Amino acid sequence: MDKLKAKHYLLQSDRQLVSELREILEQKEIKDFIQFQDFLDQNNIKNFVDFWNYCTGSKCDDRLAIWAQIFIKRIKALNTGNLERFMSSSQVGYYLTNKLSGQNQEQLYGIYLDSKNKIIAEKLIFQGTLNKAVVHPRDIFRWALIYNCASFFVVHNHPSGDTAPSPQDLKITKQISDASKMMGIQFMDHFIVSDSSYLSFRESQLL
Known part of the structure; x- marks a missing residue:
């Protein structure tokens, strides 16, 4: 399963990741920035670290938790938006x-x-x-x-x-x-x- 996840994030474009996040938020009935801000306030999320702690905690549903993991791996894999070295x-x-x-x-x-x-x-x-x-x-x-x-x-x-x-x-x-x-x-x-x-x-x- 871990290998599948590791492979999966490499095959998703930025557009797909954003689209998937939108679907996740809509399932939570979050459809605009005001509702999103209410969601952050309700879960005491004030910064990126708080968001990561929420996504890895027991309150977060599986789909958002997996999305966060994929997103973090994507950020770590990119270097200032450019590919500097041919790795794979x-x-x-x-x-x-x-x-x-x-x-x-x-x-x-x-x-x-x-x-x-x-x-x-x-x-x-x-x-x-x-x-x-x-x-x-x-x-x-x-x-x-x-x-x-x-x-x-x-x-x-x-x-x-x-x-x-x-x-x-x-x-x-x-x-x-x-x-x-x-x-x-x-x-x-x-x-x-x-x-x-x-x-x-x-x-x-x-x-």
């Missing part, structure tokens, strides 16, 4: 889900890393529709050379919400992988993200 596919996946959430057009980013997996730069490579235009690997490797990176990964979003890779996605990923071997720059992963989920080519054994 899950960490990168939910960071990128939030980064590209709400975009109406497809965007493709190159994320460039040094030899210690620290991110050097995030570069917007393409904006439009991947099905109607070809992203050439040279557009990605041009910046890899400029930044003198040791490795990189790419990410693009699917505004439709379906993270399943298209034939074009598979084709460009294969081209990037082949080029990376020739260039001697490690291609870490390709992510497809939507507003609420992500797909990692490496996790899905497509890379």
Whole structure:
């Protein structure tokens, strides 16, 4: 169960967490800020520590307690709103889900890393529709050379919400992988993200 919870928080976007909190509060018939302030006063919650103590105490219902645990883990996992180091596919996946959430057009980013997996730069490579235009690997490797990176990964979003890779996605990923071997720059992963989920080519054994 603990492992499931640990995995679960990584797969929730900020939008999902806020939406879930709203549902929890509405179940308590808290629908505006005045009612929320009354709830805080009734439970003697004056600061964040008081809130955490309430959520871990016997008076708090299970759903709010679990939400608080997920929220705290999310805060600890983020560093000033930026991803500084490539640690795991899950960490990168939910960071990128939030980064590209709400975009109406497809965007493709190159994320460039040094030899210690620290991110050097995030570069917007393409904006439009991947099905109607070809992203050439040279557009990605041009910046890899400029930044003198040791490795990189790419990410693009699917505004439709379906993270399943298209034939074009598979084709460009294969081209990037082949080029990376020739260039001697490690291609870490390709992510497809939507507003609420992500797909990692490496996790899905497509890379």
